[in-house]
Structure formats: C-alpha cells, structure tokens
Amino acid sequence: MRQVVLDTETTGLEPEQGHRIIEIGCVELDNRRLTGRRFHQYLQPDRDIDEGAVEVHGITNEFLADKPRFNDVVGDFLAFIEGAELIIHNAPFDVGFIDNELRLIGERRNVGELCVVVDTLVMARQMHPGQKNSLDALCRRYDVDNSHRDLHGALLDAEILADVYLAMTGGQGALSLGGLSSAANNYQVISNSLLPADRPPLRVLRASPAERQAHADTLARVDKASGGQCLWRELEGD
Known part of the structure; x- marks a missing residue:
C-alpha cells in the first residue's frame, strides 16, 4: 500500500482570511517502509506572513521572494499524492489549505477526490484519550527523536510524523541489515x-x-x- 505523509506551513491560520501555503513537505511509504521519495517545495504566497507564523516556522517574506507559486508546482505535487493514502496530523488544517490553493487556480478536484486521508490526530485521541496528542507529545510517547526540531518545517515534520505513525500502528521505520545495499x-x-x-x-x-x-x-x-x-x-x- 502506498502512503504519503504530508505537512504544510502557511502564512497564518485561516485560508478564509487570505492566508496561503508557503511550504509543502511529503515523504512516501510503500508497504510501511520509507522509500526515499519525497516532495518538498517552498512557495511564494503573494502576501505577507503573519509575525506569529514566522515565530513558529521561521520562514520569512524575504526568503520566499524568489520561490515558485503553487500553480507552478501543482502538477508535480498532485502526481506525487494522487492515489495514495495521505497521512496528516490535524488533517482538516492542511487539507483545507490545499483545497483552497486548488480552488484559487481553478482546479476542480480536491484532496478528498484524489486521496484517502488518515488523520493521525484523530487516531491519537482515540488511542490516548485525555492526553496531549501534539506531534511533540507523540514523539515523547513513542520515543521518536525530534531533538533537531527547533522550528516547525513541513518536510521535517512529515519525516517525524512518518516515524510516529509507524510506531502508533505497531510498525517499524527501517530495518538495517549491517549496511547491505540491496536487500533482495x-x-x-x-x-x-x-x-x-x-x-x-x-x-x-x-x-x-x-x-x-x-x-x-x-x-x-x-x-x-x-x-x-x-x-x-x-x-x-x-
């Protein structure tokens, strides 16, 4: 089964207020193993980033000035996620922003028509009711190393979420056999x-x-x- 673990960073919290996606990060799992394939892109949002958002992810307007727009990369992005099971933490947030970006460029399809979406926040709340279920809290609970996560980042958070998801569902991220280059x-x-x-x-x-x-x-x-x-x-x- 092909799965894609996805995260985004944005200019703010509400697409209804004109906020946009500024970073998309995805990593691919095939039969519960990381394949090494990924999609990662910073985006020019054509608007300023809220100061509070910059404090969370550290991405500035100046850094994004020469980056492509969503319409420039949408083909590669949709080709990467289409048909996969999307693994997202707090999926309504990311899916809402992606669907908004698709609407803005006149794309008639939405994420729900392209993929099955699994929300790991919902899973975590069912498995650990009454407990903290943020990504950082799940890293502590499942002993996933996130010590390198000083700021949020879409690709970094997608990589961490992949490890958390595999731990939550009883799997393993990778199996090392003494550095063998080709398992088969x-x-x-x-x-x-x-x-x-x-x-x-x-x-x-x-x-x-x-x-x-x-x-x-x-x-x-x-x-x-x-x-x-x-x-x-x-x-x-x-």
Missing part, C-alpha cells in the same frame, strides 16, 4: 552461504487451535487499541 540481492548471497542446496527439508510446525485462538485474541486487542487500524487484520481480510 544480498539475501540471495546470504542464503547461498548459510543454507546449502542439499540441506534436508525444513520441518513445518503448524499452530495448534489454542495458539490460533491466542493469535486472534492478540489481534483483537491491537485492533481495539489502534481504533480499528490493525494492519494484520486488514491483510488477513484480503
């Missing part, structure tokens, strides 16, 4: 060196009824704790 190719080399061709067949031990029931009970608990987001159950359903 090196797996074959390792297999040939450790398992000779004339080895006897491996004994197959099937799960007992009690073990299968224990497995089902565990999945039920995971599904309940994750608000119905248990990936194993989804795969078994396929």
